[in-house]
Amino acid sequence: MTESTFSHQEELPDLPLPGLEETIDKYLKSLIPIITKDELNDVTNLAKKFTNSESGHRMQNFLELKSSTSKNWLEDWWYDAYTTNRESLLTQNMGAIIPKSFIQNCSQVSIASQIIHHMMTYWSLVRQEKIQVTKSRGTNWDMYQVYNLFNSCRVPALPKDKIERYFRTEAEGGCPSHVIILCNGHIWKMETVLDKQLIGTSEIQNCLKYIKANSTKIDENTIVKLTTLGRDTWALIRESLIVNSSQNLEIFKTIESAAFCLTLSDDFVENDSELMKYSIFGSSLNTYCDKNLNIIVLRDGKVCLQAEHGNVDAISLFAPCDFAADQLQIDPKLNEETLQNNISTPTPERVKFLLTGSVSSRISEAERNFFALSSRTNVNVYHYSNFGATYCKKRKLYADTIIQIALQMAYLKTHNKLAPTYETASTRKFYHGRTETVRSLTPDLADYLEACENSATNETLKTLFFDAYNSHNTLMDAAREGKGIDRHFVGLRNAQSALKSYGEDHEISFLDHSSFAASGGNGNFSLSTSFLGYNENGCFGYVVPMCKDGYGAFYRINATSLTFTISNYLDDVTNGDEFCENLEYSLDFIKNVILTNE
Numbered sequence: 001m002t003e004s005t006f007s008h009q010e011e012l013p014d015l016p017l018p019g020l021e022e023t024i025d026k027y028l029k030s031l032i033p034i035i036t037k038d039e040l041n042d043v044t045n046l047a048k049k050f051t052n053s054e055s056g057h058r059m060q061n062f063l064e065l066k067s068s069t070s071k072n073w074l075e076d077w078w079y080d081a082y083t084t085n086r087e088s089l090l091t092q093n094m095g096a097i098i099p100k101s102f103i104q105n106c107s108q109v110s111i112a113s114q115i116i117h118h119m120m121t122y123w124s125l126v127r128q129e130k131i132q133v134t135k136s137r138g139t140n141w142d143m144y145q146v147y148n149l150f151n152s153c154r155v156p157a158l159p160k161d162k163i164e165r166y167f168r169t170e171a172e173g174g175c176p177s178h179v180i181i182l183c184n185g186h187i188w189k190m191e192t193v194l195d196k197q198l199i200g201t202s203e204i205q206n207c208l209k210y211i212k213a214n215s216t217k218i219d220e221n222t223i224v225k226l227t228t229l230g231r232d233t234w235a236l237i238r239e240s241l242i243v244n245s246s247q248n249l250e251i252f253k254t255i256e257s258a259a260f261c262l263t264l265s266d267d268f269v270e271n272d273s274e275l276m277k278y279s280i281f282g283s284s285l286n287t288y289c290d291k292n293l294n295i296i297v298l299r300d301g302k303v304c305l306q307a308e309h310g311n312v313d314a315i316s317l318f319a320p321c322d323f324a325a326d327q328l329q330i331d332p333k334l335n336e337e338t339l340q341n342n343i344s345t346p347t348p349e350r351v352k353f354l355l356t357g358s359v360s361s362r363i364s365e366a367e368r369n370f371f372a373l374s375s376r377t378n379v380n381v382y383h384y385s386n387f388g389a390t391y392c393k394k395r396k397l398y399a400d401t402i403i404q405i406a407l408q409m410a411y412l413k414t415h416n417k418l419a420p421t422y423e424t425a426s427t428r429k430f431y432h433g434r435t436e437t438v439r440s441l442t443p444d445l446a447d448y449l450e451a452c453e454n455s456a457t458n459e460t461l462k463t464l465f466f467d468a469y470n471s472h473n474t475l476m477d478a479a480r481e482g483k484g485i486d487r488h489f490v491g492l493r494n495a496q497s498a499l500k501s502y503g504e505d506h507e508i509s510f511l512d513h514s515s516f517a518a519s520g521g522n523g524n525f526s527l528s529t530s531f532l533g534y535n536e537n538g539c540f541g542y543v544v545p546m547c548k549d550g551y552g553a554f555y556r557i558n559a560t561s562l563t564f565t566i567s568n569y570l571d572d573v574t575n576g577d578e579f580c581e582n583l584e585y586s587l588d589f590i591k592n593v594i595l596t597n598e
Contacts, residue, residue: 004129006147006169008140012431015074016482017067020060021051023488024510026478030439030485033418033446035515046510055506059495066491071431074487077494078434082310083154083161086231089289090373094309095279096318096541097272097381098295100325101303108264109212111328112297113205116179116262118324119295120192123150123177123259127170134428141428145316151176152292153256154308156235163311166257180255181208181348182263182294183215185222185285189254191346203345211348212264218285223353225366227289237362245354254351260293268300272381276542276565279304281374284367293317309543313426313434314532318539325539376570377544382580384562387591389534391560395595399557400531401472402590404440405448405465407527407553409586412449414579420520422546424530425479436484439520440529444471458593465594489521526550531557542567549573562587 024047031040050056067073085092101115125131126146134141151167168175177193188211192199223241226234241248255261263286269275279296280287287294287306294306303325307317392399404423411419421440427433448464456464478484489511496506510516517524528546532539532554540556542565551574552567564583568574 003133005131005143006129008133012142015072015430015433017063017073018483018488020056023485024051027485031515031519032443033441034420034519039515043510043513043515046513050510059492059506062495062499063491075432077490079163079310088228088230090228090280091544092309093280093289094307094314094541094543095276096305096539097275098303098321098325098539099537101328102301106301108297108299108301109205109208111301112262112264113201113208114328115295115324116204117201118327119320120198122320122323124198127175129169139429142431142433144432145312148312149320150259151257152311154290154310155256156231156238158235161231164256176257178258180258180261181211182224182261183211185219185224186215187351189349189351194346206345207348221360221363224288225284225363228284228370229366237359244356248353251351251353255288261288261291263296265296265298268298273379275302275304276381277379279306281377284370314541322535322538378568378570378576380566380576380580382564382566384584384587386588388558388560388562401469403555404472405445405468406583406586406590407529408441408445409449410579410583411527413582418446419526421527421529422520422525425476427482430482436479437486438475438479439485440472442471444468462594523547527553529553531555540565551579
């Protein structure tokens with residue numbers, strides 16, 4: 001490799017700040033399919049007044065000044081959006097499956113030991129700056145998320161959490177090299193480096209066998225359950241534990257600085273849907289939710305993961321997990337007969353908090369809350385096999401855009417109304433870029449769907465479909481260039497707050513209008529969606545829906561198929577099974593009616 005992982009970081013362009021009028025024009029257009037004409041006239045007048053007002057100029061100037069003095073004007077506010085969310089991390093974290101890590105007739109500890117070894121190999125490659133720079137269409141992407149993959153933790157605090165990071169490259173100095181192993185609620189520290197070398201899979205397997213042998217009884221009073229509580233509650237409990245014992249503070253640092261967590265679970269599941277749900281809602285014993293990464297190996301060797309989503313994006317996190325799974329496929333089995341009991345291995349260290357009676361009662365509360373949320377969460381993994389990336393490429397079409405149109409069709413068929421929709425667009429071509437929102441319900445898409453409902457001719461449907469297709473691509477291209485809508489609005493709100501702290505009161509009346517929430521603002525997107533890559537049989541995952549009456553829809557595009565994870569809450573409003581059926585109908589309709597002879 002001729003270039004090191006982080007060699008291009010300072011060369012990356014700054015994240016651009018869009019023009020105020022440009023952003024507002026896009027926003028008003030996005031409202032057309034959702035609100036009435038009278039409401040649109042009202043909010044348009046408010047938006048125009050804001051654009052020409054002293055308040056509008058003052059806030060945009062504030063952002064321009066911040067942009068001129070920072071390579072990424074959004075970065076600190078981006079993390080605030082996560083760390084100020086006080087809900088349980090069960091509703092914020094990402095869950096996923098690692099399909100290629102499952103090997104028939106391979107024991108749980110054998111698979112777990114290899115995953116740990118291969119993940120730490122990736123950790124070592126990042127430390128040595130030997131991970132290849134990600135490129136898209138010849139453009140270098142930001143690699144800061146790779147730097148943040150390991151040794152980090154979202155620490156509960158008031159009024160907002162803190163993301164603590166302990167990772168260092170070899171050039172920067174020492175870095176914690178232990179992992180945390182969870183087993184039946186027991187917490188163990190396992191060192192993975194001995195004499196400056198990663199220990200091998202045999203040594204790791206001996207450690208895991210030792211841990212399992214000494215964790216047979218479930219620790220019902222484990223602090224792990226507390227990490228599922230709301231952030232304010234957990235922050236207060238954590239602080240009380242530290243006040244009561246300096247030993248507790250050291251244990252917290254041990255967990256928070258670890259490369260990652262791995263859980264040995266005694267459970268097993270029947271299918272992908274159950275495994276996907278299990279990654280977040282399987283057991284309150286499974287994950288230290290604050291950690292950057294929790295890998296869960298079930299009794300039969302199936303593997304899933306849970307990760308704190310504010311730290312890095314999903315696709316960045318999938319890379320080391322897929323790397324580990326690929327290595328596991330190359331050498332799937334350890335010859336357990338060759339393992340010697342006298343192999344020199346570092347003995348795992350059990351870590352145990354000093355708890356008070358009041359904390360024990362909160363652990364019971366956490367478990368009750370966990371199962372209440374788990375019981376009303378539904379997850380469907382759905383495999384669509386009638387076309388995939390190859391079919392689309394032959395027709396020079398983007399599969400992602402087709403899927404977005406199909407998701408909207410499915411929602412309309414299920415609920416007889418249109419859905420304000422959030423789609424993720426990557427901004428990693430910019431310094432420390434993360435994502436921008438694509439509001440994929442466009443006026444052109446609404447026109448196409450209305451024509452479908454009215455049984456228009458195939459010729460008309462095709463014309464309207466490609467109008468919608470092109471509109472979506474235009475929005476996606478703009479978002480990738482940092483010229484979306486919602487991140488700019490985050491900036492305006494933060495500028496408003498900052499100026500207020502200086503004694504200046506400014507209103508953003510068009511965002512206070514009901515149309516903002518109706519169009520998805522303030523966490524009200526009925527469909528929250530994201531593309532998860534092209535890696536055939538690679539990691540894929542989900543988060544819970546953004547709002548109680550919505551769906552999460554996350555998809556991987558394979559060569560000849562599509563893989564979806566659909567999440568929803570079990571209530572009288574949403575129906576995950578029906579949505580999946582209508583999604584299949586919509587994809588088939590697009591293929592058989594719209595794309596025929598194209």
